[in-house]
Amino acid sequence: MRITGKLTGLTTLALSTALTLSLGATAATAQEKELESIGISVGLLGNPFFVATIEGIEDSAREINPDVKITSVSADYDLNKQVSQIDNFIAAGVDIIMLNAVDDEAIAPAVMRAKQAGIVVAAFDVSAPGADVTVMTDNIAAGRKACEYIVEELNGEGNVAIIKGPSSSSLNDRFDGCSEVFAGADGITVLSDDQNGQGSRDGGLQVMQGLLTRFDDIDAVFGANDPMALGAQLAAKQLGRDGIIITGVDGAPDTEESLATEGSMIKASASQDPYTMAGQALDLGYKLFNGETLDETTVLIEPKLITAENLDEYQGWTAKR
Numbered sequence: 001m002r003i004t005g006k007l008t009g010l011t012t013l014a015l016s017t018a019l020t021l022s023l024g025a026t027a028a029t030a031q032e033k034e035l036e037s038i039g040i041s042v043g044l045l046g047n048p049f050f051v052a053t054i055e056g057i058e059d060s061a062r063e064i065n066p067d068v069k070i071t072s073v074s075a076d077y078d079l080n081k082q083v084s085q086i087d088n089f090i091a092a093g094v095d096i097i098m099l100n101a102v103d104d105e106a107i108a109p110a111v112m113r114a115k116q117a118g119i120v121v122a123a124f125d126v127s128a129p130g131a132d133v134t135v136m137t138d139n140i141a142a143g144r145k146a147c148e149y150i151v152e153e154l155n156g157e158g159n160v161a162i163i164k165g166p167s168s169s170s171l172n173d174r175f176d177g178c179s180e181v182f183a184g185a186d187g188i189t190v191l192s193d194d195q196n197g198q199g200s201r202d203g204g205l206q207v208m209q210g211l212l213t214r215f216d217d218i219d220a221v222f223g224a225n226d227p228m229a230l231g232a233q234l235a236a237k238q239l240g241r242d243g244i245i246i247t248g249v250d251g252a253p254d255t256e257e258s259l260a261t262e263g264s265m266i267k268a269s270a271s272q273d274p275y276t277m278a279g280q281a282l283d284l285g286y287k288l289f290n291g292e293t294l295d296e297t298t299v300l301i302e303p304k305l306i307t308a309e310n311l312d313e314y315q316g317w318t319a320k321r
Contacts, residue, residue, distance in 0.1 A: 032290050035061065037069040038282070039089030040098040041082050043126075043168065044199060045074035047227055049250055049274050050100065052317045053124060056279035057098050064286060077166045077199060079103045086110040089119070096120045096285045098278065101128035104169035122285030124278045127169040127298075132288050135281040135299040139170045139249070142270035142303040143177025143224070146247040149268045149305060150220040153245050157187035158219035163207050163232060165199040165224045174224045174249050174270075191215050197228035204231025212239050219245065226250035226269055230258065233265045251306050256316060259308045270303040275317055277301060 038061055042050040054072050061068045071089070075082035082102050089097050090113060097114050099121055101107040108129040114121050115130060123131035150160060162178055165171035175193075182188045192211055197203035204223055211218060212235060221244060223229030229248030236244050244265050248255065251271025258266040284294060306314045 033095075035065045035068050035095055035286060035289065037092065037094040038071070038096050038098060039085070039092070039094040040070065040072040041075050041085045041089075042072070042100040043075055043077050043102050043166070045072075046200065047225075048252055048254070048317075049125075049225070049272070050074075052274040053100065053278035056275035056277065057124075057282045059275075060279035060282045075100075075102050077102050079106050082107065083110045086114055090114055090117045093117075094119060095289055096122060096282070098282060098285070099123050099128050099131065100125050101168060103167050104128060104172070105167075120285045120289045122281045122288075124281040125170055125272075125274070133281060133284045133294060133297050133299075135277050135284065136170060136301070137249075137272045137277065137303050138300040139173035139303075140177040140180075142249045142272070143174035143179075143222075144181050145177075145270045145303060145305045146174075146249055146268060147178035147181040147222050149247055149307070150222060150245055151181060151185045151188060153267065154188070154219055156185050159189050159191050159215070159217050160220045160222070161191050161195075161211050161215075161218055162193040163195055163197040163204055163211075163221060163223045163228045164193065165197055165203075165228060171199065171224045178222050178224075191218060197223065197231065199225055199227065201227040201231040201234070204228030205235045206231075208232035208235035209239070212236065212241055221246045223248040226252040226255045229266060229269070230254055233258070236265055249303070251304075251314065251317070253317060256306075256311065256314065259306065259311050264308075268305055268307045271306045271314065272303060273301060273317070 073085050111121050111130040121131045123134040125136050127134050164175045195207040197207045221232050226248040229246050245267050246265045247268045249270045251269050255269045258264045
């Protein structure tokens, strides 16, 4: 028997009810998952930069869930230590790992293990192979800006040195950006560019002591981050050497203080925004945790060169954007 004709009111009501139930089930499926735990591993907690990144992550995470459990650890620029930290986060079953990789290549197997365990890996400040999302400063531009300042202040002629750091993408990119600038200036002689200041003030101090012992005609020094640049300045003061132009990268609070001090050898720093950078990385990681698709998985933040002349305009790290 074949039945044709318009839907009856009863049939329409049944279909409407079924559609409502279906949409309700879909909405429940799409509901955001609760963010319960986050693991954070940074290069060195003794660096105020990383303290600011952790604050950015914590504030962003607690806007999502005030009760989220957050564990922060310092790798102390030790690859094996960071690998163990990631494995511990995997064992603990965290939802998101926030990673500041101490080695931008060798960390790859640990990142892969985390992803295979269903954990979102969000990299900040430096890239990490296999990370789901990365937010960092355009570090090549940062190195260029800090070293263009040196070339300009020396009127294109002088003897310079670079204090590099551990093998992370951020420090390597700054080194590359600076080296490019120096190589393009015919009157600039690079006396040294292979000394590792370990990303710390003590490391910068020790490298600079060695450089000042070897060379008596250094006009300027680029430290690949502010702690190393500040350490270089301290070494120069201890050895009674003045008139050296020193630049760095970070825009750290101690650098702000130094820039505002008369007679400071710290003349410029390509500033970063660690609080916003890390908070944004967490926000993007949370979207991925909930199954969203991102238009871009790598975000580069443009650095701004700060000097004594524009220091009053600088918001600094502690300002929440």
